[in-house]
Amino acid sequence: MKNSEDNYQNLLETSIVNINGEILKAEQAKISVFDRGFLFGDSIYDVTYTKDGNIIFFEDHIDRIYNSARLLGMSLFVSRDHIIKETIKTLKHSKIKNAYVRIIITRGETDITLDPNTSFKNNLIIIVRPQKVHPKEFYENGINLCISSVLRNNIKAIDPKAKSGNYLNNVMAMSEAKNLGYDDALMVNEKNEITEGTSFNIWFVKNNVIKTPHEKAGLLKGITREKIISLCRKNQLNLQIDNCYTEEIESYDEAFISSSTRGLIPVRTINNKKFLPPNEMKIYQKLSTLYNELVVGDKNNGQYNYL
Amino acid sequence: MKNSEDNYQNLLETSIVNINGEILKAEQAKISVFDRGFLFGDSIYDVTYTKDGNIIFFEDHIDRIYNSARLLGMSLFVSRDHIIKETIKTLKHSKIKNAYVRIIITRGETDITLDPNTSFKNNLIIIVRPQKVHPKEFYENGINLCISSVLRNNIKAIDPKAKSGNYLNNVMAMSEAKNLGYDDALMVNEKNEITEGTSFNIWFVKNNVIKTPHEKAGLLKGITREKIISLCRKNQLNLQIDNCYTEEIESYDEAFISSSTRGLIPVRTINNKKFLPPNEMKIYQKLSTLYNELVVGDKNNGQYNYL
Numbered sequence: 142m143k144n145s146e147d148n149y150q151n152l153l154e155t156s157i158v159n160i161n162g163e164i165l166k167a168e169q170a171k172i173s174v175f176d177r178g179f180l181f182g183d184s185i186y187d188v189t190y191t192k193d194g195n196i197i198f199f200e201d202h203i204d205r206i207y208n209s210a211r212l213l214g215m216s217l218f219v220s221r222d223h224i225i226k227e228t229i230k231t232l233k234h235s236k237i238k239n240a241y242v243r244i245i246i247t248r249g250e251t252d253i254t255l256d257p258n259t260s261f262k263n264n265l266i267i268i269v270r271p272q273k274v275h276p277k278e279f280y281e282n283g284i285n286l287c288i289s290s291v292l293r294n295n296i297k298a299i300d301p302k303a304k305s306g307n308y309l310n311n312v313m314a315m316s317e318a319k320n321l322g323y324d325d326a327l328m329v330n331e332k333n334e335i336t337e338g339t340s341f342n343i344w345f346v347k348n349n350v351i352k353t354p355h356e357k358a359g360l361l362k363g364i365t366r367e368k369i370i371s372l373c374r375k376n377q378l379n380l381q382i383d384n385c386y387t388e389e390i391e392s393y394d395e396a397f398i399s400s401s402t403r404g405l406i407p408v409r410t411i412n413n414k415k416f417l418p419p420n421e422m423k424i425y426q427k428l429s430t431l432y433n434e435l436v437v438g439d440k441n442n443g444q445y446n447y448l
Numbered sequence: 449m450k451n452s453e454d455n456y457q458n459l460l461e462t463s464i465v466n467i468n469g470e471i472l473k474a475e476q477a478k479i480s481v482f483d484r485g486f487l488f489g490d491s492i493y494d495v496t497y498t499k500d501g502n503i504i505f506f507e508d509h510i511d512r513i514y515n516s517a518r519l520l521g522m523s524l525f526v527s528r529d530h531i532i533k534e535t536i537k538t539l540k541h542s543k544i545k546n547a548y549v550r551i552i553i554t555r556g557e558t559d560i561t562l563d564p565n566t567s568f569k570n571n572l573i574i575i576v577r578p579q580k581v582h583p584k585e586f587y588e589n590g591i592n593l594c595i596s597s598v599l600r601n602n603i604k605a606i607d608p609k610a611k612s613g614n615y616l617n618n619v620m621a622m623s624e625a626k627n628l629g630y631d632d633a634l635m636v637n638e639k640n641e642i643t644e645g646t647s648f649n650i651w652f653v654k655n656n657v658i659k660t661p662h663e664k665a666g667l668l669k670g671i672t673r674e675k676i677i678s679l680c681r682k683n684q685l686n687l688q689i690d691n692c693y694t695e696e697i698e699s700y701d702e703a704f705i706s707s708s709t710r711g712l713i714p715v716r717t718i719n720n721k722k723f724l725p726p727n728e729m730k731i732y733q734k735l736s737t738l739y740n741e742l743v744v745g746d747k748n749n750g751q752y753n754y755l
Binding site for chain 1: 452453455459460465467474477478479481482483485486487488489490548552559560562564565566567568575597598599600602604612613614615616619620622623626627646647
């Protein structure tokens, strides 16, 4: 617990927050308790990151914000240009070269009512902090996952495609994984189809065939996922986007995850199944290299350079 | 939209908020953007109300807070007595005789991570405002409901028994209902079993047999629901707590909803089905009278009188 307090203290000391255009120290960054994001999780968000002062795949993230809003029927009273401008402003102010950027848009404050049609404004919150350094061992040795007993939200209940402030489903799966000694968890739907991890997409490889769950299983279309799909096609790799079942896991040679902030991380085990050691994962190594090149390429386009 | 702004303005002017013991004007009532309730909806809450300075069924609501916390594995660093004391303090300060009381407990601020085991404190927020006067027509003429196309959350994904800050599922169902011109919505699960409304439990009557969905369908065990169950048993009314299917709706004579803040409200229609006019609903009228007597009885126990 002491460690948790220290981590939070560090977050406070190193973060900069923009609330509706006002740049604030983390300690002063507060929102009304009547904000629908706080009362109902009635908000959307997206996370991107920066490399040497460049916002990586920024357009894709902004697109996804609009898609999340559309899926939740959320009126956006802020323009695309405004979100971009405020994000750059916050990053400039922070002077952080390699930043984690969380953009949150809520349906604002309203009377206390479920009806979201009462929304007459948004609150736009941008949190900028130094990117976390993810443990080197994760990339070298792989991570250990479990299959969570917590089902991923049904598409017809809350569509996982919308990145929203309702994340208890994922929080509960993560909690279970940690309590059982795993690094993280994979989640299945009611049909026992693998969907995604608590905060990442999942990939499997068998005999050079790459497989990742189809979006109809109920998952967030990760931006890194989209990039990998393009890379597979561009490099004539054999990719199947299809139903993935837990019973198939045993048969795979490689497994890895993808995430905007973490890139590609090899998976060492899922429950009792042990995959190849990461240095022997040919497809993972290849895609990881290709993806990292893509990030460097994006970094050089300069459009979203803020330093 | 002007109306929505006015309603929010009124909320601000008439509410009192207690944040971690500090009594604040609504306008000053703010929470850190790093609070897990804001970031992930990682919070629990309960709503009760008061009548002539008495908190109604307060113990039941406090019990449910503890149950919600248990279901979400949330550590509570605040004691039961503390929650009670702070609620009474806030009500006393407000001087509101007939109040709406919303008690929210979050997993506090942590580093930005899904893992809830990083939680080292709670934030306790108590919002007190004058109770809304629900339209008389609702009680006299009944309300019009639709069956939402939004499925209620699966018990194994996010258990509806936990009253949490993840309310987008209900928000989306309410939005659909309003957009289609209904007062509110009923929600079914993947098996097409009726679960509950967006913020209430549902009851049906046919030939003097009362029916309400079983909790295994996925619903919040409403405190008013529990009271009605007791009243049915005490008064030898024929009650079935069982699976309820949408196809059965056509066959019912009466339907009504139950909610802590609204009591019992007759339902006039569900989609195209029209029930008896409320003054001809014998069971509804009987249970409504019995329930109102119970509330008056509770009011007189004096234990949670704050004026």
